[in-house]
Amino acid sequence: MLRLVLSRLLAAIPVMGVVAIFVFLLLRLSPGDPAAILAGDTATAETIAAIRADLGLDRPIPEQFVTWIGQLLQGDLGKSVLSKQPVSMMIGQRVEPTMSLALTTLIFAIVVAVPMGILAAWKHGSWFDRGIMALSVAGFSIPVFVLGYIMVYIFSMKLDLFPAQGFASIREGLPAFLERIALPTVTLSFIYIALFARITRTAMLEVLNEDYIRTAHAKGLKERVVLVRHALRNAAIPIVSVIGIGFALLIGGVVITETVFNIPGIGRLVVDAVLGRDYPIIQGVILVFSGVYVLINLAIDVAYVMLDPRIRY
Amino acid sequence: MRSRRFHMLVSAIGLSIGLGLLAGAATDAVAQDSKKTLRFIPHSGLRVTDPILTTAFMSRNHGYMIYDTLFSVDDKMVVKPQMVEKYEVSGDKLTYTFTLRDGLKFHDGAPVTSTDVIASLARWGKNDTMGQKLFTYTKEWKEVDAKTFQLVLKEPYGLVLDSLGKPSSNVPFIMPKRMADTPATTNVPEEIGSGPFRFVKGEFQPGVKVVYEKNPDYKPRSEPASNTSGGKVAKVDRVEWLTIADPQTAMNALIKGEVDIWEQPAFDLLPELKKNKEIDIRNLQPFGMNYMLRMNWLQPPLDNVKVRQAILHAVQQEDYLAAQVGDPEYYKVCGALFGCSSPLATDAGAVGVKKADVAKAKKMLADSGYKGEKIVIMAPTDLNSINQLPLVSAPLLRAIGVNVEVQSMDWQTLVGRRAKMDPIDQGGWHIFHTAWGTADMMNPIANAGTKGLGKVGGFFGWTEDPTIEKLRDDYAREPDATKQKAIAEAVQKRVYEMVHYIPLGEYFQPSAIRKNVVGNLPSAAYVLWNIEKK
Numbered sequence: 001m002l003r004l005v006l007s008r009l010l011a012a013i014p015v016m017g018v019v020a021i022f023v024f025l026l027l028r029l030s031p032g033d034p035a036a037i038l039a040g041d042t043a044t045a046e047t048i049a050a051i052r053a054d055l056g057l058d059r060p061i062p063e064q065f066v067t068w069i070g071q072l073l074q075g076d077l078g079k080s081v082l083s084k085q086p087v088s089m090m091i092g093q094r095v096e097p098t099m100s101l102a103l104t105t106l107i108f109a110i111v112v113a114v115p116m117g118i119l120a121a122w123k124h125g126s127w128f129d130r131g132i133m134a135l136s137v138a139g140f141s142i143p144v145f146v147l148g149y150i151m152v153y154i155f156s157m158k159l160d161l162f163p164a165q166g167f168a169s170i171r172e173g174l175p176a177f178l179e180r181i182a183l184p185t186v187t188l189s190f191i192y193i194a195l196f197a198r199i200t201r202t203a204m205l206e207v208l209n210e211d212y213i214r215t216a217h218a219k220g221l222k223e224r225v226v227l228v229r230h231a232l233r234n235a236a237i238p239i240v241s242v243i244g245i246g247f248a249l250l251i252g253g254v255v256i257t258e259t260v261f262n263i264p265g266i267g268r269l270v271v272d273a274v275l276g277r278d279y280p281i282i283q284g285v286i287l288v289f290s291g292v293y294v295l296i297n298l299a300i301d302v303a304y305v306m307l308d309p310r311i312r313y
Numbered sequence: 314m315r316s317r318r319f320h321m322l323v324s325a326i327g328l329s330i331g332l333g334l335l336a337g338a339a340t341d342a343v344a345q346d347s348k349k350t351l352r353f354i355p356h357s358g359l360r361v362t363d364p365i366l367t368t369a370f371m372s373r374n375h376g377y378m379i380y381d382t383l384f385s386v387d388d389k390m391v392v393k394p395q396m397v398e399k400y401e402v403s404g405d406k407l408t409y410t411f412t413l414r415d416g417l418k419f420h421d422g423a424p425v426t427s428t429d430v431i432a433s434l435a436r437w438g439k440n441d442t443m444g445q446k447l448f449t450y451t452k453e454w455k456e457v458d459a460k461t462f463q464l465v466l467k468e469p470y471g472l473v474l475d476s477l478g479k480p481s482s483n484v485p486f487i488m489p490k491r492m493a494d495t496p497a498t499t500n501v502p503e504e505i506g507s508g509p510f511r512f513v514k515g516e517f518q519p520g521v522k523v524v525y526e527k528n529p530d531y532k533p534r535s536e537p538a539s540n541t542s543g544g545k546v547a548k549v550d551r552v553e554w555l556t557i558a559d560p561q562t563a564m565n566a567l568i569k570g571e572v573d574i575w576e577q578p579a580f581d582l583l584p585e586l587k588k589n590k591e592i593d594i595r596n597l598q599p600f601g602m603n604y605m606l607r608m609n610w611l612q613p614p615l616d617n618v619k620v621r622q623a624i625l626h627a628v629q630q631e632d633y634l635a636a637q638v639g640d641p642e643y644y645k646v647c648g649a650l651f652g653c654s655s656p657l658a659t660d661a662g663a664v665g666v667k668k669a670d671v672a673k674a675k676k677m678l679a680d681s682g683y684k685g686e687k688i689v690i691m692a693p694t695d696l697n698s699i700n701q702l703p704l705v706s707a708p709l710l711r712a713i714g715v716n717v718e719v720q721s722m723d724w725q726t727l728v729g730r731r732a733k734m735d736p737i738d739q740g741g742w743h744i745f746h747t748a749w750g751t752a753d754m755m756n757p758i759a760n761a762g763t764k765g766l767g768k769v770g771g772f773f774g775w776t777e778d779p780t781i782e783k784l785r786d787d788y789a790r791e792p793d794a795t796k797q798k799a800i801a802e803a804v805q806k807r808v809y810e811m812v813h814y815i816p817l818g819e820y821f822q823p824s825a826i827r828k829n830v831v832g833n834l835p836s837a838a839y840v841l842w843n844i845e846k847k
Contacts, residue, residue, distance in 0.1 A: 036729045036731075044769075048732050165562045165565065259559050261562070272360075275695070
């Protein structure tokens with residue numbers, strides 16, 4: 001197992017290197033000029049040129065790249081072009097809201113979707129099964145922002161049960177944290193509940209027709225034990241895969257939910273940085289994201305090995 | 314065993330979420346906040362904290378929170394002393410002697426001295442349009458003692474006090490010398506001023522949240538607060554700027570009382586906000602904003618004045634204002650270059666303001682030698698305050714026979730691209746639209762659109778016009794207000810004649826404010842002193 005982890009981490013280094021080069025070049029070739037943005041409306045060409053020189057943007061691109069890589073090797077992601085704040089600090093401020101939302105969404109979706117999928121498979125062809133599948137279609141079909149506005153309208157504006165927006169750190173207490181995170185979590189969960197429920201149902205259906213399940217039934221085991229201990233464990237690999245991929249997508253894809261609920265997360269940081277052509281932030285976030293994706297993939301592989309001893313890497 | 318742990322985990326998570334839901338109704342942290350915290354949704358997120366480096370209004374408004382100014386303007390735009398206790402002008406009008414008020418202190422406890430003032434003004438003079446002009450007339454700034462300093466001019470200059478009391482970007486804010494010594498093209502490393510609020514650095518999240526606390530050492534002037542002048546009394550202990558990017562979410566937060574002021578509510582949400590009995594819609598920008606169509610004089614065929622004049626005759630302001638603002642309550646057709654509410658307001662020389670003359674424009678275009686060359690209009694899709702304007706220009710220009718190509722992009726791409734002087738096929742442009750606060754264009758020196766300096770020192774579009782530069786200089790030298798007005802009128806006529814830019818009308822951006830918030834001041838910037846929560 002240790003060998004697997006180490007080899008995967010080593011393999012991540014060239015991947016991150018390619019990502020770094022690609023992102024750097026892409027940003028330098030895209031339109032927009034941080035110096036012009038910084039200077040404002042009445043700036044002269046001379047002022048913009050001076051700001052560009054101050055930011056080092058007038059230097060040749062290879063030279064800029066070498067400087068950036070040199071900083072990275074020292075663990076420095078650089079400073080924001082606009083605010084001059086360290087990028088690592090800015091990312092650090094935004095990680096908690098995004099990770100909180102991603103984790104609560106993932107947990108909520110698993111808690112709701114996996115039992116739904118199991119039950120749908122168990123009651124295959126029943127009204128319950130059809131109902132679950134219909135809900136899944138709805139979950140895929142309703143855009144997140146529409147659902148978000150509906151949730152806010154009902155539970156915040158009409159019933160006054162939750163705040164309309166904002167984020168509270170868990171350091172402010174569990175009630176305050178849950179109060180703020182509940183609506184965005186439920187909103188964002190819908191599509192993942194749909195996805196996880198369908199995958200769980202499909203995986204369970206395949207397993208439930210296997211001989212060893214019939215044997216388990218023949219031995220007189222309780223239905224719950226057959227479903228959870230025998231069937232779910234063997235159906236777990238595709239479910240774990242989709243949960244892992246879902247988590248990776250969640251981290252990068254929460255921007256709409258963050259906007260609707262005014263959560264100051266990584267998604268908003270990236271969008272703002274792209275709009276402001278704040279190169280160091282965009283580069284830093286994408287590198288950090290790449291690292292997180294590598295770790296998520298590693299976690300999925302480790303989970304495979306733990307769930308199915310036959311799997312070897 | 315694993316299965317049991319799994320069930321326990323699931324149960325615990327479910328219980329936590331359930332408790333959280335129940336707790337939601339009971340523990341409303343926002344509602345428990347004291348009346349001493351003012352929550353404000355600004356029009357954008359603050360990122361650049363240096364109001365001299367950038368002209369962004371966010372940075373200007375931030376500047377007013379923490380910095381102070383030597384002079385400022387009252388509600389009639391008359392310049393008044395602010396940090397200055399008294400000043401004298403020599404008989405030959407060449408030497409101004411200023412004395413600072415007693416007890417002025419920076420937020421780090423250091424006294425404000427003449428050294429700080431001179432360094433601050435020197436930095437401002439490098440970036441600001443009016444500052445640059447003032448410094449071309451300046452022989453030297455002299456420190457007399459810690460509280461007294463002098464401005465010595467090369468020749469009499471009529472806009473000394475107007476420059477030092479300039480209410481909008483870039484405002485000549487006073488900062489400690491160690492900050493003011495930072496190059497004007499580099500962000501200052503600290504946020505230390507002597508203004509009514511202090512910046513809370515530990516809580517700053519660029520683009521998300523800015524926190525200020527009352528400056529207990531601030532000594533307001535005794536006069537009542539008016540515009541950016543008078544007694545700047547902080548009546549709340551803490552101000553939080555909370556950026557909410559989505560207008561619907563911002564409206565919800567205001568209705569629920571999670572915030573107190575929304576600086577710039579979207580026009581289409583105003584009817585909904587007006588229905589709410591707990592919310593007021595207040596116009597705190599009595600001088601308004603102005604739309605502008607700017608052409609690039611470097612690019613054919615717009616280097617031909619006859620083509621520009623044909624385009625001028627093709628537009629009418631009502632079309633733009635109706636499309637962008639919608640409600641006539643919030644806009645005004647206005648041909649005055651320096652703002653319809655400003656002392657220099659006039660219709661002199663105005664063309665095509667109320668009614669386009671399409672037939673004449675067609676004929677002018679045909680006579681101009683225009684051969685159907687493509688004209689590129691840059692259209693920002695993400696800036697709600699101006700994104701309709703290019704979409705109005707395109708059909709108006711096509712109607713007179715112009716071959717128009719609208720190129721959509723985000724605002725920041727436009728900002729980067731408008732600085733390019735390159736030909737069209739190398740990323741150049743012909744036309745962009747923008748908006749200006751009247752306070753930023755109230756005279757020919759402040760109004761960047763009237764510059765005729767061309768490629769060196771000119772505003773994007775690089776209008777090169779020695780005649781208008783001479784007029785601007787005449788205006789700057791002229792101390793008599795009546796004569797100044799006559800020169801400003803000549804500037805306006807020249808702008809319309811040469812088509813430096815096309816004014817597209819004036820609009821007013823109201824704020825949405827909860828009714829328990831009182832004391833908001835109509836102002837050229839958005840100021841948050843004098844406000845309290847009842």
